[in-house]
Amino acid sequence: MKALVLAGGAGTRLRPITHTSAKQLVPVANKPILFHVLESIAEVGIVEVGMVVGDTEDEVRAAVGDGSRFGLAVTYLRQSAPLGLAHAVVIARDYLGDEDFLMFLGDNVVFGGVGPAVERFREHRPDAQLLVTKVADPSAFGVAELDGDGRLLRLEEKPANPRSDLAMVGVYLFTPAVHTAVGAITPSERGELEITDAVQWLLVAGADVRVLEISGFWKDTGTVADILEVNRRMLEAVEPAVLGEVDAESRIVGRVRVEAGARVTGSTVVGPAIIGAGSVVSGSYVGPATSIAEHCTIRDSGIEGSIVLARSVFDGVRRVESSLVGRDVEVTAAPIVPLRHTLVIGDHGRVLLPPTTLGF
The missing domain is CATH 2.160.10.10 (Hexapeptide repeat proteins)
Structure with a gap:
């Protein structure tokens, strides 16, 4: 299994900090958020990491290097523009080959790591496995709707009227089946290839798509308030x-x-x-x-x-x-x-x- 880490994006909600710094390198407890992500990947025994980078590539390269400090081998994959999470999978196609992979957003923090999720995926090997968690405002995220038995019914990206309070966490596990899905979808109204649409395509096509609800703390550190909250929790440890x-x-x-x-x-x-x-x-x-x-x-x-x-x-x-x-x-x-x-x-x-x- 390989890992795909997304470390591009403009970080507009963190300006002016991100005018001069990659949002993934903002430190919490004096360690860049991206480093916490890479440590979580190393903890589950994954070694090969594709790092999707954009305009802040030089800064990310300088901070992470070849990944050896984390026990990883990092390959950098340039994304010309932030055209969506599924687009990152498209440009990583040759790197990923026919291997299963863990996709991890470089500005997300999952307390306690992703070990149980990776272990469950390795055991059952569905075509896709999503992590979800309950949030107060699901309209700001991709939202998963489940049936009474906990099976996934549908996904929506940032819906105005969410059908559930289960937000998709920025951690995904895929088999190579996802490459067919990202090749079949078209850009959303935002002009991006949405990973939500790709997983929905798999679901409609009859693929095995599973959901794992996490109860621990998770944050998409997109705002100052989010970063300060993660900093507080990290300091407690x-x-x-x-x-x-x-x-x-x-x-x-x-x-x-x-x-x-x-x-x-x-x-x-x-x-x-x-x-x-x-x-x-x-x-x-x-x-x-x-x-x-x-x-x-x-x-x-x-x-x-x-x-x-x-x-x-x-x-x-x-x-x-x-x-x-x-x-x-x-x-x-x-x-x-x-x-x-x-x-x-x-x-x-x-x-x-x-x-x-x-x-x-």
Whole structure:
């Protein structure tokens, strides 16, 4: 079995971050989302991975390399434009050959991995196996309608009036039968070849299409709120450790990881949180669900429930919450006093914020 990982797409809902960075490389718990996907693939014993890339190919290549760091062999497959998930299968046809494959969207996170799903597929080997889960707003996803015995009746892509609350998770398992299906469908109204249409074609053709409902946490990290939620949950599983320096005037509370080379002085860090290698936190408060990447400076500031990417600086800023901050950003104080700030800042940004005397 091979794996097909989709790491293209524009990530429009994450702009301005994705103006300068691939959405799959936004870190949660200081590790790119794509790395979590590749680790899940390696855990099920798959070695050969086709990586579908687009305009951010150079950045993805630089981050992933040949895949050996994950125990994988990665082959890059260029997609000229984001023309749909089924189109990714089309361009990967020669790479996949006649092997079964796991297709995994590179910006999706499945807590607990995909081991049970892959094991079930290997045991029964249906033509297609879909993962689904209950969601509050199924109209934003591909939706699966089942009969009373749990058999798949039909699929719809982002329906205005969903027939069920079961959304398709961005993990699919296929035999080579899917290649006939993607060759038979036409572009949707969105101008894309939808994998939902391909699976529906298989279903109508009498193929064996099965559904596996997962109960664990899953997220399509397409928005800032989604990424912050995944970051929080990932941090809850981080192994706490103080590998850097924490002075006697500082307090470390709860599940906190201070990486090697990081320094915490005169500060309070409340977990779950992570302070990246080479970062300095001084006279500050870092609250729960916060990831500070490598070589950042947090000085006389308060931040919580946020992700701060590499080499960014907060100086005299109180209080920042629920924010996603890009690389090489500087956030400093200005003369007026708002109570709170919520930020989404692209790479190399410069933001001037007022100081406050209200504390953290």
